[in-house]
Amino acid sequence: MADAAARVLIVDDNKVNRLLLSRNVQMQGHRAELAENGRAALEMLRREPFDLLLLDIEMPEMDGFAVLEQLKADPQLRDLPVIVTSSMEGLDSIVRCIELGAEDYLHKPVNPVLLKARIGASLEKKHLRDQQKELVRRFATSEVAQDLQQSGFALGGKRVHASVMFSDIRGFTALVESQSPEETIELLNSYYTLMFDAIRSHGGVVNQMVGDGLMALFGAPLPLDECAGSAVAAALEMIELIEQFNLERAATRKPAIRIGIGIATGDVVAGYTGTQQRATYTCIGDTVNLAARLEEHTKVARRAILIDTETKRALADRVRVETLGAVPLKGKSAAVEIFAVDIGRSG
Amino acid sequence: MHESVIDKAVYVELQETTGAEFVDELVDTFLEEATGMLAELRSARADNHADRFRRAAHSLKANSNTFGAMRLAALARELELKGLDAEPACDTAAIAALEVEYKRAAAALKDLRHG
Numbered sequence A: 001m002a003d004a005a006a007r008v009l010i011v012d013d014n015k016v017n018r019l020l021l022s023r024n025v026q027m028q029g030h031r032a033e034l035a036e037n038g039r040a041a042l043e044m045l046r047r048e049p050f051d052l053l054l055l056d057i058e059m060p061e062m063d064g065f066a067v068l069e070q071l072k073a074d075p076q077l078r079d080l081p082v083i084v085t086s087s088m089e090g091l092d093s094i095v096r097c098i099e100l101g102a103e104d105y106l107h108k109p110v111n112p113v114l115l116k117a118r119i120g121a122s123l124e125k126k127h128l129r130d131q132q133k134e135l136v137r138r139f140a141t142s143e144v145a146q147d148l149q150q151s152g153f154a155l156g157g158k159r160v161h162a163s164v165m166f167s168d169i170r171g172f173t174a175l176v177e178s179q180s181p182e183e184t185i186e187l188l189n190s191y192y193t194l195m196f197d198a199i200r201s202h203g204g205v206v207n208q209m210v211g212d213g214l215m216a217l218f219g220a221p222l223p224l225d226e227c228a229g230s231a232v233a234a235a236l237e238m239i240e241l242i243e244q245f246n247l248e249r250a251a252t253r254k255p256a257i258r259i260g261i262g263i264a265t266g267d268v269v270a271g272y273t274g275t276q277q278r279a280t281y282t283c284i285g286d287t288v289n290l291a292a293r294l295e296e297h298t299k300v301a302r303r304a305i306l307i308d309t310e311t312k313r314a315l316a317d318r319v320r321v322e323t324l325g326a327v328p329l330k331g332k333s334a335a336v337e338i339f340a341v342d343i344g345r346s347g
Numbered sequence B: 001m002h003e004s005v006i007d008k009a010v011y012v013e014l015q016e017t018t019g020a021e022f023v024d025e026l027v028d029t030f031l032e033e034a035t036g037m038l039a040e041l042r043s044a045r046a047d048n049h050a051d052r053f054r055r056a057a058h059s060l061k062a063n064s065n066t067f068g069a070m071r072l073a074a075l076a077r078e079l080e081l082k083g084l085d086a087e088p089a090c091d092t093a094a095i096a097a098l099e100v101e102y103k104r105a106a107a108a109l110k111d112l113r114h115g
Helices: A015-027 A037-046 A064-073 A091-099 A112-139 A143-153 A172-178 A181-201 A227-251 A287-300 A308-314 B008-018 B020-047 B049-068 B070-082 B087-113
Strands: A007-012 A033-035 A052-055 A082-086 A104-107 A156-169 A205-210 A211-216 A259-275 A279-284 A306-307 A321-329 A335-342
Touching: A007 A015, A007 A037, A015 A033, A015 A306, A015 B008, A015 B020, A015 B049, A033 A172, A037 A052, A037 A064, A037 A335, A037 B070, A052 A064, A064 A082, A064 A104, A082 A112, A091 A279, A104 A112, A112 A143, A112 B070, A143 A211, A143 A321, A156 A172, A156 A181, A156 A227, A156 A287, A156 A321, A156 B008, A172 A181, A172 A287, A181 A205, A205 A279, A211 A227, A211 A287, A227 A259, A227 A306, A227 A335, A259 A287, A287 A306, A287 A321, A287 A335, A308 A335, B008 B020, B008 B049, B020 B049, B020 B087, B049 B070, B070 B087
Parallel strands: A007 A033, A007 A052, A052 A082, A082 A104, A259 A306
Antiparallel strands: A156 A211, A156 A259, A205 A211, A259 A279, A306 A335, A321 A335
């Protein structure tokens, strides 16, 4: 993909430099557009998409340093790879360019072989970044994507107050065995679409999907005023959407599905875990474990939504709950007080 | 003569990497633009405008390097690094020397272009 023709913007106040660079870029199979100074270049960059910027430093109107600063401050443009081509004297200016986010620095007159290698590397990196962004967008959420863009990628977490939700389909294994794989995939796609809708509309973020199960966060990566209330509201909407979905399924003589949801609230450590090569945004901590146990316990308790004490306390009296008492849960030394959220129907 | 006006190796490499015909056009562009750069250098000196002076010298240096006009590049670089002199006459003399060297380089480039 990185070999495909790219749109390269060349900014240089000197005509000979512009012509020469654009010749080099074109001979490498890319398309070159030209700008005579920083201001004109920024206007073009904000108007149309480019894959790479070849930037001169010494320019009237707006110099290359100012362009780099503006690009850095612009969320839309901060990821655009920039190769500085200049004949500035001294190491300081090179250091300053790199510090301002330039991908690379090539001294003029630019060696075409070096230029080709640098363009190739920059485009490859951009391609990977675009892919990553697309993945993040599709599988994480715009919130996580935004958080990544603003804070950059760093492993390690921060402590936040959040509600954690686990949800899965009851009797899913039996269901899978009773139908074709295609039907299962179709079912999962519809199921996830509905669940994502409900979770997103209440400010939650789905950060993990495994089989028929999902984990969602309310209050991370972005703080949420009423994370517990939002999580429970999302859970109630999920149940309601599944009810409607079951009506559709019944019309085609397909069996109804049931889901179980566990929600716990408290301090969690949220952040990117994994390695530099592969990482996911997630939360860890007791609250997460508790939410997972509560979800498992919905089978035993025969209730659709189970919540912990913290979540119930945050809800005050806005949602009707049933006290189920202290229950021993796997991995917990002491019995845990649990509550079932009234889903507004019997059974 | 310390060295030839145009470093042939640089010029030939430019032709090899971008095409002889393209280099011909590029030389024409340079000859058109360089007159402006020299004029800008003189006018920046007259206006006592350090930024413009440095930029004009910088441009001339960069382009001279591109074509292998090494001596011209060295003279332009001196002006770029030194900037405006406290004594205007110093710059005027340096610009005059630069113009002499430019004329030589321009003639050599024209020869190469038709050669």
